[in-house]
Amino acid sequence: MSGWALLPLRLFLGFTLLYAGLLKLSDPNYFDATSSSSVQSQMFLAIKHSPISFLVSQAAEHATLAGLAIAVGEIAVGISVLLGVWSRLGALGGFLLSLSFFLTVSWGTSPYFFGPDIVFMAAFVPLILAGHGGVWSLEALIRARAMRGSGLAARPIAQVAPADLAVVDRRVLLRTGGVAVGAGVLALLVGGVARTFGGRSPSESAGGAATKSPSPSSSAKPSTSPSAKPTAASSPSASASASAKPVGTKIGAATDVPIGKAFAFDAPDGNPAYVVQPAAGTYLAFSRVCTHQGCSVDFTGQEFQCPCHGAVFTADTGDPISGPVQSPLQRYQVTESGGSLYLV
Numbered sequence: 001m002s003g004w005a006l007l008p009l010r011l012f013l014g015f016t017l018l019y020a021g022l023l024k025l026s027d028p029n030y031f032d033a034t035s036s037s038s039v040q041s042q043m044f045l046a047i048k049h050s051p052i053s054f055l056v057s058q059a060a061e062h063a064t065l066a067g068l069a070i071a072v073g074e075i076a077v078g079i080s081v082l083l084g085v086w087s088r089l090g091a092l093g094g095f096l097l098s099l100s101f102f103l104t105v106s107w108g109t110s111p112y113f114f115g116p117d118i119v120f121m122a123a124f125v126p127l128i129l130a131g132h133g134g135v136w137s138l139e140a141l142i143r144a145r146a147m148r149g150s151g152l153a154a155r156p157i158a159q160v161a162p163a164d165l166a167v168v169d170r171r172v173l174l175r176t177g178g179v180a181v182g183a184g185v186l187a188l189l190v191g192g193v194a195r196t197f198g199g200r201s202p203s204e205s206a207g208g209a210a211t212k213s214p215s216p217s218s219s220a221k222p223s224t225s226p227s228a229k230p231t232a233a234s235s236p237s238a239s240a241s242a243s244a245k246p247v248g249t250k251i252g253a254a255t256d257v258p259i260g261k262a263f264a265f266d267a268p269d270g271n272p273a274y275v276v277q278p279a280a281g282t283y284l285a286f287s288r289v290c291t292h293q294g295c296s297v298d299f300t301g302q303e304f305q306c307p308c309h310g311a312v313f314t315a316d317t318g319d320p321i322s323g324p325v326q327s328p329l330q331r332y333q334v335t336e337s338g339g340s341l342y343l344v
């Protein structure tokens with residue numbers, strides 16, 4: 001009975017983890033360090049608020065490898081839980097992956113139950129304790145066949161000699177290992193094919209944003225000097241005239257930001273950011289880091305939206321309109337000079 005009770009949980013967790021892993025592998029942005037939705041960018045964002053930032057910093061130095069390990073790990077957990085092969089181990093892997101997401105991506109979510117990862121952690125616990133429960137389990141089938149092949153099927157398990165059981169266990173281990181490796185290779189092939197034929201993710205082109213590629217590792221400091229900073233540049237509504245001398249960090253050409261559009265760039269503090277032109281000659285710049293939990297917001301054409309938990313911010317002040325946020329997006333001062341945009 002407990003096996004049937006666990007089945008819906010296994011199906012949901014198994015499918016979700018498999019899907020999440022394949023989605024990562026097939027997304028061309030996932031390993032693209034210049035994309036704001038890449039694993040590198042997410043890690044650099046997580047470093048700012050995670051309680052295990054020292055570990056995330058280490059992982060971020062090998063972000064491609066870490067990202068690959070996460071995707072492959074999710075696929076392995078999904079296959080294990082779905083097929084009922086090495087289910088306890090798979091569930092433990094799922095728990096640890098969810099814990100790592102909870103301590104990074106979901107950390108700071110308030111109230112805590114708005115973050116999904118703590119729920120996934122809890123959901124994996126019954127599978128760690130009970131395994132596949134003997135229902136819809138390839139491992140259980142393989143074990144039953146191995147028992148029959150050894151002529152042990154008719155005997156109660158308590159009467160089977162430990163040496164005979166060890167032979168069965170070895171066969172089960174080899175066969176389930178073969179199944180797990182085969183399923184894993186197949187899933188990786190599917191992910192690789194999807195990646196080869198997949199396009200850019202919708203989030204990269206949403207809202208008509210002109211997506212100059214931000215580099216998460218960028219740590220360029222503003223090149224402002226006190227003497228070079230004009231008085232007008234310190235105005236909160238900085239949208240300077242074309243005659244102002246170039247100051248600050250150049251972020252692109254004014255023509256990159258048509259009216260009503262957004263242009264993605266890297267702010268000097270390392271955060272991904274947008275500059276928008278809501279009206280002719282008025283340029284506003286905001287951090288893309290959602291003040292709820294740190295996901296990257298997208299520009300829809302009218303406002304900024306966070307894909308993680310639905311926060312919405314105005315495009316003229318960065319103030320929150322709806323969703324689980326209270327704080328506005330961080331704002332930068334931007335000026336236009338000689339046809340170029342500068343952060344001051």
Ligand code: FES
Nearest residue numbers: 290292293306309
């Ligand atoms: S991270 Fe939760 S709404 Fe943005």
